[in-house]
Amino acid sequence: MDSARSVVLDAGDIGRAIRRIAHEVVERNKGAADLVLLGIPTRGVFLARRIAAAIESIEGDAVAVGAIDVTLYRDDLRLRPARALEPTAIPTGGIDDKVVVLIDDVLFSGRTVRSALDALNDIGRPRAVQLAALVDRGHRELPIRADYVGKNLPTALAEQVRVRLIEFDDFDEVTIDGGAR
Amino acid sequence: MRHLLSAGDLDVDSACLILDTAAQLASVTDRTVKKFPTLRGRTVVNLFFEDSTRTRISFEIAAKRLSADVINFAAKGSSVSKGESLKDTALTLEAVGADAVVIRHGSSGAPHRLATAGWIQGSVINAGDGTHEHPTQALLDAFTIRHHLRDGTGDLAGVRVAIVGDILHSRVARSNVLLLRTLGAYVTVVAPPTLLPYGVSQWPCAVSYDLDEVLPHVDAVMMLRVQSERMHAAYFPSVNEYSRRYGLDVRRMGLLPPHAIVLHPGPMNRGMEISADVADGERAVMVEQVANGVSIRMAVLYLLLGGMADDGKKEI
Numbered sequence: 183m184d185s186a187r188s189v190v191l192d193a194g195d196i197g198r199a200i201r202r203i204a205h206e207v208v209e210r211n212k213g214a215a216d217l218v219l220l221g222i223p224t225r226g227v228f229l230a231r232r233i234a235a236a237i238e239s240i241e242g243d244a245v246a247v248g249a250i251d252v253t254l255y256r257d258d259l260r261l262r263p264a265r266a267l268e269p270t271a272i273p274t275g276g277i278d279d280k281v282v283v284l285i286d287d288v289l290f291s292g293r294t295v296r297s298a299l300d301a302l303n304d305i306g307r308p309r310a311v312q313l314a315a316l317v318d319r320g321h322r323e324l325p326i327r328a329d330y331v332g333k334n335l336p337t338a339l340a341e342q343v344r345v346r347l348i349e350f351d352d353f354d355e356v357t358i359d360g361g362a363r
Numbered sequence: 364m365r366h367l368l369s370a371g372d373l374d375v376d377s378a379c380l381i382l383d384t385a386a387q388l389a390s391v392t393d394r395t396v397k398k399f400p401t402l403r404g405r406t407v408v409n410l411f412f413e414d415s416t417r418t419r420i421s422f423e424i425a426a427k428r429l430s431a432d433v434i435n436f437a438a439k440g441s442s443v444s445k446g447e448s449l450k451d452t453a454l455t456l457e458a459v460g461a462d463a464v465v466i467r468h469g470s471s472g473a474p475h476r477l478a479t480a481g482w483i484q485g486s487v488i489n490a491g492d493g494t495h496e497h498p499t500q501a502l503l504d505a506f507t508i509r510h511h512l513r514d515g516t517g518d519l520a521g522v523r524v525a526i527v528g529d530i531l532h533s534r535v536a537r538s539n540v541l542l543l544r545t546l547g548a549y550v551t552v553v554a555p556p557t558l559l560p561y562g563v564s565q566w567p568c569a570v571s572y573d574l575d576e577v578l579p580h581v582d583a584v585m586m587l588r589v590q591s592e593r594m595h596a597a598y599f600p601s602v603n604e605y606s607r608r609y610g611l612d613v614r615r616m617g618l619l620p621p622h623a624i625v626l627h628p629g630p631m632n633r634g635m636e637i638s639a640d641v642a643d644g645e646r647a648v649m650v651e652q653v654a655n656g657v658s659i660r661m662a663v664l665y666l667l668l669g670g671m672a673d674d675g676k677k678e679i
Contacts, residue, residue: 251387254399254429254665264670266380267387304396 186359190335193354196316196347199332200229203314204236206330211281214241216309218280220250222298223268225287228349229316233285246273250284250305252297270301277306283330287345289315292326317356319343366478366487367663370498370538370545375518378545382506384662385655386515391428392654401669402431405462410452411490412438412468417629417653418490418500422465425660431668434461449473453482461485463668471495471534486667494532494560494593500628501538503659505546507652508583511624520547525577526568527553527609528587528636531560532594535628536587540568553577555609557598558589574609578618585626586611586637602635612638616646624648 191199208214214237221230227249234247251268253259284298295313302311314330319337335358337343342359346352364377373381391397407426411419419435426433436456438444443452449468456464463486466474471493478487491497509515512522524543530536530552543550550568552559563570571577578584589605599605611625619625625637625647633639641647 254401254669259401259669260671262671264666267384269387270390300400304398305394 187357189355189357190343191317191333191356193348196332196354196356199316200232201236203330203332204233204240207233207283207312207314208237208240210312210329214238214243214245216280217245218273218275218277218282218308219245219247220272220277220282220284220298220302221247222284222286222294223249223251225345225347225350226285228347229287229314230285233283233314246275246280248273250298250301252294252301255297255300257293257297272305277302277308279307279309281310281312282308283312283314285314287316287347288343289313289318289326289328289331290321290343292322292324295326296324316345317343364667366474366489367498367667368474368478368487368489369496370501370542371496373498373542373545375545375547378502378505378542379518381502381659381662381666382509383516384666385502385506385658388661388665389655389658391661392658398428398430400430401665402426402429405431405668406460407431407433407463407465407664407668408456408461409433409435409490410456410464410466411436412443412466412473413491415467415491417656418467418497421653421656422488422490422499422660425657425664428657428661429664429669431462431664449477450480450482453477453480457483457485463488463664465490467491469493488663488667491534493534494537495534496538496541497534497628498538498542499656499660499663500535501542502663503652503656504535504539504585504626504628505542506655506659507626507648508543508548508624510651510655511648512582512622518546519543522548522583523551523581524548525551525553525574525581525584526587527574527584527611529558529589530554530563530587531558531598532590533587535585537566539585540566544568551577551581553609555599555605574611574615575618578615579620581623582620583624583626584611584619585628586631587628588630588632589636606635610634610636610638611641613640616641616644619646626652628652 219230219234221227234245237245248271251270312329315328316332318331319335344357346355465488467490473492474489526536540550544567553571553574
């Protein structure tokens with residue numbers, strides 16, 4: 183029994199997952215027009231930029247990409263000391279009548295995504311909202327599911343899924359820590 | 364952090380956290396829905412024993428943009444004018460469930476008394492007490508200076524600031540000297556000797572009586588209003604003489620380095636400490652200061668009320 187940690191995605195796997203998600207986004211939306219990719223800080227923002235770059239290499243046109251900080255919309259603010267805010271950057275052109283793809287690193291309880299949906303509501307009215315996550319680890323607490331998933335990863339609640347990205351952590355890796363496997 | 368009573372209580376990290384949070388919150392101004400749901404259901408009381416337009420409106424807008432319920436309590440027209448004490452007023456506010464009290468009071472130390480006497484459980488924010496402190500004003504001034512001279516990030520290391528005028532009666536000056544020094548700026552207070560407080564030599568700043576000598580060496584100059592309402596003696600011979608020696612006019616603007624900015628906490632006495640040409644000039648940032656004040660007060664309210672209660676108890 184290895185209780186320490188195991189690598190579930192290495193740098194190559196992450197790159198392939200991102201390219202596949204980019205293809206799926208383009209396929210499902212029949213192109214990249216009207217797309218706005220919004221990453222949820224911290225690592226979702228870097229994933230959004232990578233997916234945008236991948237879509238650009240497929241379609242040839244630049245895709246609008248930005249960031250949406252959901253801290254002020256969270257439902258668990260009162261459970262912890264006040265947190266620092268992260269930047270929100272909505273691309274010029276806004277989100278009205280666009281197809282917004284929310285991008286996060288790990289999809290878990292779904293509460294972050296709910297916060298993001300509330301935040302979007304205050305910013306504009308997209309034509310549709312879709313959700314992409316690099317890892318879906320299950321244990322949803324709200325009726326939310328992802329449209330694009332890098333890897334479905336069955337986990338125990340006690341385990342910790344950590345995504346590291348080169349822009350922030352010096353290398354690309356997804357690991358599971360703790361718990362008995 | 365549970366209360367905000369003095370700019371001197373802030374260290375570099377907490378001051379920068381407030382400034383950074385304000386910078387993120389400033390973006391709400393560009394949106395159609397200028398509101399966050401963060402403080403929904405919390406009550407903020409504006410307890411103003413002294414007149415104020417800017418600060419009260421600023422706190423009110425800030426609280427409302429975070430969805431808090433706001434109660435404005437002015438001493439005029441309340442039981443205070445019938446002789447009610449600060450304690451009884453505080454107990455009343457506690458009984459109706461105020462989560463934060465924003466207090467302005469003519470007596471130095473009133474917010475401290477309110478925060479430490481055990482009358483109320485909520486957070487206390489000092490919105491100006493007598494001639495003591497006005498920390499949110501200092502924060503918005505630092506925010507404005509940082510925006511213009513440091514690209515809106517980090518601290519103010521090496522920035523040189525002159526604070527000019529009625530230092531004696533100014534809570535803005537004291538809070539600014541403490542906060543700007545904490546952030547690494549060098550402050551010089553400039554005033555006639557009669558308008559400098561006792562013990563100013565102990566403040567973490569330089570002191571000068573000569574404005575012309577100081578101006579060429581600063582990056583920002585903050586003009587203070589001469590507070591005639593607090594003056595019960597002759598501090599200078601005449602308005603004209605004060606204006607000639609300590610007023611900021613077009614000639615003195617020429618002495619400033621080209622990148623320097625002019626701040627004023629308001630309300631301005633045009634023609635006295637600042638000439639109309641300067642006040643309306645493009646290097647004057649008074650209007651920005653007011654806008655930044657809303658962001659700063661949102662940041663303070665969010666950081667004090669947005670998280671878990673400071674006593675460690677979980678509140679849901």
